[in-house]
Amino acid sequence: MATHNNSIDLIKRLIAFDTTSRNSNLALMEFVGDYLQDLGVASELVHNDEGTKANLYATLGPADRPGIALSGHTDVVPVDGQDWHTDPFHVVEKDDRLYGRGTSDMKSFIGVCLAMAPGFLAREITTPLHLAFSYDEEIGCVGVRSLIETLKDRPVKPSAVIIGEPTEMKVVRAHKGKLSYRCHVRGHEAHSSLSHIGVNAVEAAAEAVAHLKGMARRHRDEGPFDPELVPPYTTVHTGTIRGGTALNIVPKDCSFEFEFRHLPEDDPHALLDELRRHVAENITPEMHAASPETGFDFEPMSHIPGLSTDEDAEVVQLVKALTGQNTTSKVAFGTEGGLFQEGGMPAVVCGPGSIEQAHKPDEFIARDQITQCESFLRKLFERCWRGSV
16 A cells, blocks of 8 residues: 555645646646556546646546546646745645645645555455546636536446545535626716716616625525534625726726525525516616616626535445544535536545645645545545445
8 A cells, every 4th residue: 555655746746737727737637647557547538628628537446337436626726926935836845744736725635546546456446446637626616517427427437426625534515506607787988977878887786786795694694594504604795896997987887796605405596586687677777768788798607516415325424434533514615526416426525634725825734634535545445345335
């Protein structure tokens, strides 16, 4: 079985690839594919339309039966403008920590999976393991969708998925979903001294944003609530707004971006419909009275479904047994788990590192988290060898 140093070495190799979401991840995937090929394991790539990025899928063990998928994303968030004290793409070891972009979120999980693979393959395998590594998770779980589409109709696909996002090796069975939109408001330009003949796109946008704020307050005060989540209600948030050219010009354009981070049981499209109705009934009639070409256009940005796996689900019970924990938790951040669930593959989230370190300058993972992940996978391997998963 792999040593701790094997995991560290592979984590260093993976961090050295700058797979910020705006970049290609193909060099990293080529490295992983070659590594697996040297172990006698074939892998397949599912590319994006441009051929510049890819998901990787591989099966360790017999391919004629379902197994457990170990899933992770290969992209990382940008380091631009962050105050790093080390090279973010060169791992620095200090005080039992590994510093580098992606150490916590989430290349360490991928590195440990790869480091442990030779030991897994050295014994007779009853239940296979599948490796599912994706691209562009950080910009809306974009890449994994095509991989799931490829897998879901196959006669043999994973029976369950373990998402290795950073949870400090705690068992997470549910998380919020996210629906985000960009809204463009079309006004009618005029000199500000003649504002009565213009349609102010900034003010119309502000009215819509104010309604979103009212929705946010309603959910905060009235729920529904899930006490296992922080915050325990669906949140409504406007993140950007841009419009206007000069103070003495009635602005003809304004745009804003907003999101719903919703409880798994909440329907975010119903919330979007509420905003659309408010705009149609209370804002656009006045705009059209002055200029009929004005109005609102809504453009989808991303949708990440929530994850909600039953406490009694087999994959939850499995991961609880592997970690030795009797409880599970829920988190506010999103993962690819909800998409796997929609594809007929129940999922749970459990991986090394802390979400508190993700996306920050001087991101790090503690060595003991890597050790815990190795122990977790050894126990999983033992069950796969015995055929007890």
